[in-house]
Amino acid sequence: MQTPEVDITDLSHDGRGVARLDGKAVFVAGALPGERARIRYTKRSRNFDEAKVEELLTRSPERIEPRCIHFGTCGGCSLQHLSPAAQIAAKQRVLAENFERIGKVEPARWLDPLSDEAWGYRRKGRLSVKWVAKKDKVLVGFREDNPRFVADLSVCHTLLPQVGERLAALGELVGSLDAKAAIAQIEIAAGDDAVALTFRNLQPLSQNDRDALIAFGQQNALAILLQPGGPDSVTPLWPSQVTLSFRIPESDIDIEFRPLDFIQVNAGMNRRMIARALELLDPQPDDRVLDLFCGLGNFTLPIARRVGSVVGVEGEAALVARSRENAARNRIANAEFFAADLAADQTDAPWTKQGYDKLLLDPPRSGAAAVLDYLPRKETQRLVYVSCHPGSLARDAGTLVERHGFKLAAAGVMDMFPHTAHVESIALFERG
Numbered sequence: 001m002q003t004p005e006v007d008i009t010d011l012s013h014d015g016r017g018v019a020r021l022d023g024k025a026v027f028v029a030g031a032l033p034g035e036r037a038r039i040r041y042t043k044r045s046r047n048f049d050e051a052k053v054e055e056l057l058t059r060s061p062e063r064i065e066p067r068c069i070h071f072g073t074c075g076g077c078s079l080q081h082l083s084p085a086a087q088i089a090a091k092q093r094v095l096a097e098n099f100e101r102i103g104k105v106e107p108a109r110w111l112d113p114l115s116d117e118a119w120g121y122r123r124k125g126r127l128s129v130k131w132v133a134k135k136d137k138v139l140v141g142f143r144e145d146n147p148r149f150v151a152d153l154s155v156c157h158t159l160l161p162q163v164g165e166r167l168a169a170l171g172e173l174v175g176s177l178d179a180k181a182a183i184a185q186i187e188i189a190a191g192d193d194a195v196a197l198t199f200r201n202l203q204p205l206s207q208n209d210r211d212a213l214i215a216f217g218q219q220n221a222l223a224i225l226l227q228p229g230g231p232d233s234v235t236p237l238w239p240s241q242v243t244l245s246f247r248i249p250e251s252d253i254d255i256e257f258r259p260l261d262f263i264q265v266n267a268g269m270n271r272r273m274i275a276r277a278l279e280l281l282d283p284q285p286d287d288r289v290l291d292l293f294c295g296l297g298n299f300t301l302p303i304a305r306r307v308g309s310v311v312g313v314e315g316e317a318a319l320v321a322r323s324r325e326n327a328a329r330n331r332i333a334n335a336e337f338f339a340a341d342l343a344a345d346q347t348d349a350p351w352t353k354q355g356y357d358k359l360l361l362d363p364p365r366s367g368a369a370a371v372l373d374y375l376p377r378k379e380t381q382r383l384v385y386v387s388c389h390p391g392s393l394a395r396d397a398g399t400l401v402e403r404h405g406f407k408l409a410a411a412g413v414m415d416m417f418p419h420t421a422h423v424e425s426i427a428l429f430e431r432g
Contacts, residue, residue, distance in 0.1 A: 002041065003038050003039060003040050003054050003055075004021060004038070004039060005036060005037070005038050005039075005057065006019035006020075006021055006026060006028065006036070006037060006039055007019060007035075007036050008028060008031045008032060008033050008034065008035045008036070008037065009033060010033055011032065011033055011090050011093075012027055012421075013094055013421060013423075014027075014078060014421045015078030015079045015082075015420070015421035016028055016029050016030075016031070016050075016078070017029075017030070017031025017032055017033065017035065017037075018033075019031070019039075021049070024047070024048060024049060025047075025048040025049070026039070026048065026049045026050070026051055027048060027049070027050050027051070028050075028051045028052065028053060029042075029050075029051070029052045029053070029072075029078075029145065030052055030053040030072060030081065031053050031056075032060040032062060032063055032081065032082060033060065034058075034060045034061075034062075035056060035057075035058055035059060035060050035063070036057040036058040037053045037054070037055065037056050037057055038053075038054045038055040038057060039051040039052065039053060039054055040052055040054040060082075062082055062083045062086040063081055063082065063083075064080075064081060064082070064083050065081075066080035066081050067080060067119070067157050068080060068155070068156070068157050069154075069155070070141075070151060070153050070154075070155075070156075073144055073145070073151055073152075074141060074142050074144065074151040074153060074156075075142055075143045075144050075145045075146075075147065075151065076141075076142035076151075076156065076158065076420070077158060077419040077420055078419075078420060078421050079419050079420060079421060080419045084115070084118055084418065087415070087418065087419070088113045088115060088413060088415055091113075091413045091415070091421075091423045091425075092110070092113060092412070092413050094390055094423050095390045095393075095394075095411065095412075095413055095423060095425050098390040098391050098393070098394035099390075099394045099397060099408070099411070101394070102391055102394035102395050102398065103393075103394035103395060103396075103397040103398035103401070104398055105394070105397050105398055105401050105408045106408065107408045107409065107410055107411040107427065108407065108408065108409050108410065109409070109410050110410070110411065110412055111276070111410050111411060111412025111426070112412065113412055113413050113414070113415065114269065114272045114273065114276060114412070114413070114414040114415065115269070115414075115415040115418070116266060116268035116269045116272060116415070117266075117268050117418075118418040118419070119157050119158065119418075120157065120158070120159070120160050120161050120164065121158060121160070121265070121266045121267070121268065121269070121418065122156075122158050122159045122160060122164075122188075122265050122266070123160055123188075123189070123190035123191075123263075123265060123266070123267050124188060124189055124190070124263055124264075124265045125142075125159060125163075125187075125188045125265070126185055126186070126187050126188070127140050127141060127142065127167075127170075127185060127186040127187075127188065128140075128141065128142065128143055128150045128184075128185055129150070129174055129183045129184060129185055129186060129200075130150040131174075131175070131180045131181040131183075136175075137152075137171065137175060138171045138172075138174040138175040138180055138183075139151070139152050139153075139171060140153065140167050140170045140171040140174065140186065141153030141156070141167060142156070153167045153168075154167055154168040155167055155168070158418070158419060159188065160188075160190055160195065162190070162195050162220070162221070162222065163188050163190075163195065163197070163222075166220060169216075169220075170186065170197075173212065173213070173216050176212060177205070177209045177212060177213075178205075178206045178208060178209050179201060179202075179203055179205050179206070179209055182201055182202040182203040183199055183200065183201055183202070184200045184201075184202055185200045186198065186199055186200070187200070187227070187259060187260060189244055189257075189258075189259040189260070189261075189263075190244070191243075191244035191245045191246050191257070192245065192246050192247055192267075193245070194223055194242065194243065194244055195221070195222050195223065196222070196223040196224075196225060196242055196244060196259045197217070197222050197223070197224055197225070198225040198226070198227050198234055198259045198260065199213065199224070199225070199226055199227065200227045201226055201227065201228050202228075203228075204228065205226070210237060213237055213238070214237060214238040217237070217238045218238065223236065223238065223239060223242040224236075224237045224238045225237060225242060225259055227260075231260050231318075234258070234259060234260060242259070243256065244256065244257055244258065244259065245257065246263070246267060246270075248271060248274060248301075248302055249271075250271065250274070250275060250302070251274070251301070251302035251305050252305070252330075253301045253302055253305070253326075253330055254326075254329065254330060255296055255297065255298065255301065255326050256322070256325070256326060256329065257296055257322065258322070261295075261296060261318075261319065261322070262295055262296075262319070263295075263296065263298070264298065264416065265416060265417065266416050266417070269414060269415065269416045269424075270298070272414070273386065273414050273416070273424075273426070274298065274299060274302055276414070276426055277299055277360065277384050277386060277426060278302060278303070278306070280384045280410065280426065280428040281303070281358055281360060281382065281384045282358075282382065283303055283306040283307045283358065284306075284307065284357075285306070285307065285308060286307075286308050287306075287307040287308055287357045287358055288307070288308055288309050288310075288311075288354070288355065288356050288357050288358075289303050289307050289309070289310040289311070289356060289357065289358045289359070289360065290310070290311050290313070290351070290354075290356040290358075290359045290360070290375075290380075291303060291310060291311065291312045291313070291359075291360045291362075292312075292313050292342060292359070292360070292361050292362070292363070292368065292371060292375075293313070293314060293315070293342060293361065293362045293363045293364070293368075294312030294313060294314045294323065294337070294362070295314055295319055295323070295362070296319055296322055296323055296326060297312055297323040297326050297327065297335070297337070298362075299360055299362060299386075300312035300323065300327075300335055300337070301323075301326060301327060301330060301332055301335065303360070304327070304332045304334050304335040305332070307334070308334065309334045309335070309336070310334065310335050310336075311335075311336045311337075311338065311351050311354070311356075312335060312336070312337045312338070313337070313338045313339075313340050313342065313346075313351060314337070314338075314339060314340075315339065315340065315341050315342055315343075316339070317339040320337045320338065320339040323335075323337045324337050336351070338350075338351050342363070342368070342370065342371055343366070343370050344370065345370070345373065345374065346371075346374065347374045352374060352375065355377065355379045356376070356377070356379070356380050357379065357380065357381060357382070358380065358381070358382045358383070358384075359375065359376050359380050359382075359383045359384075360383070360384045360385075360386070361383065361384070361385045361386065361396075362386040363387070363392070364388070365388055365389040365392060366389075366392060367387075367389065367392025367393065367395060367396050368385075368392075368396050369392075369395065369396060369399070372396060372399045372400065372403070372404070376404060381430065381431050382428070382429070382430055382431075383400065383406065383428075383429040383430075384426065384427070384428055384429075385397070385400075385426070385427045385428075385429065386424075386425075386426050387424065387425045387426070387427070388416075388422070388423075388424050389423070390423045390425060393425060393427060397427060397429070400429050401429075401432075405431060405432055406429035406430060406431060406432060407429065407430055407431075407432040408427060408428075408429060409428045409429060409430045410427065410428040411425060411426065411427040411428070412425065412426060413425045414426060
């Protein structure tokens with residue numbers, strides 16, 4: 001098989017090295033800019049090819065030894081071989097390139113990147129589970145680079161240690177169950193004081209299986225829950241009641257959540273992100289603020305401590321209900337919450353017709369394009385946009401600048417997912 005030599009000139013959005021050979025782009029897994037490598041093709045197509053490193057001929061000065069023995073097989077991380085500082089710089093370049101190419105905008109200033117702990121940071125995650133009869137083994141882990149396969153993991157250093165150091169034990173546990181072929185996934189959710197594992201069981205469990213799960217939870221101080229159906233079917237197995245919460249001490253806020261609720265994966269980065277968002281939003285005692293895609297109130301409730309009133313809007317009604325509960329628990333009376341599909345036209349919704357001095361957006365990967373058809377209104381002078389996808393942020397930045405008369409005052413990346421190519425960012429827009 002052909003193993004040509006190539007020079008790696010760039011890093012792709014998913015963390016692969018980029019080379020050009022015979023006029024065609026080649027994406028090379030495991031290669032870094034500035035390196036020369038002998039490669040082996042893994043896929044050929046008309047517009048680009050894919051390959052992996054067969055032999056590294058020259059090394060980048062930014063290359064480091066991956067900490068995880070599963071790096072290169074597990075699809076959970078793609079940048080462990082790149083130094084942390086270089087990872088953040090690469091993410092900042094991705095954001096800048098998206099602003100220039102898609103939004104045709106450039107921030108007036110770049111914010112210093114935000115970072116926190118690089119290991120053991122994942123407090124939320126979904127592990128795939130697969131019983132492999134030929135190996136007489138249960139695999140527990142993330143998907144491989146080829147998503148058809150579950151990576152055979154013994155450890156994960158990005159997961160919180162209570163779970164990341166017990167992957168092999170989890171595999172043995174599920175392998176001991178009568179229903180080992182009927183456990184599809186394990187959802188991880190950690191609050192500040194408790195860690196919960198929700199087992200997706202596709203068939204009812206025998207008493208022996210239930211006893212085994214309870215014993216594992218007791219031995220490892222892990223709450224165990226079962227999910228036999230949809231999200232509403234989740235029930236505690238041990239202990240009989242499971243309470244998960246996390247604190248935002250800078251705002252004297254405590255947020256309760258359920259095991260399948262969306263929360264930010266990285267607890268330390270979440271606190272830093274909230275602080276950065278508040279700094280940019282600059283909330284004042286007389287301000288009226290709108291927080292869209294508000295989830296459990298992660299931003300809404302800290303904002304409420306600082307303003308006259310705040311309105312949070314979220315598409316999932318169950319999260320809205322829990323936002324209201326969290327506001328009551330924290331004795332916050334100046335926050336209102338509404339359920340609304342923010343991918344649809346909400347022009348006639350009551351909350352849309354009110355005036356807002358400032359606006360915070362924290363949309364999903366698809367961005368906030370539909371919202372920007374009817375918001376912000378002219379009285380909104382400042383907007384903070386928290387993004388989990390640089391392409392949709394760049395597109396929406398172009399809309400805010402060209403159609404709504406804002407200027408992109410500042411932007412920067414936040415390393416919510418160290419060692420992955422995921423780019424989380426934040427941007428401040430002000431009326432020009």
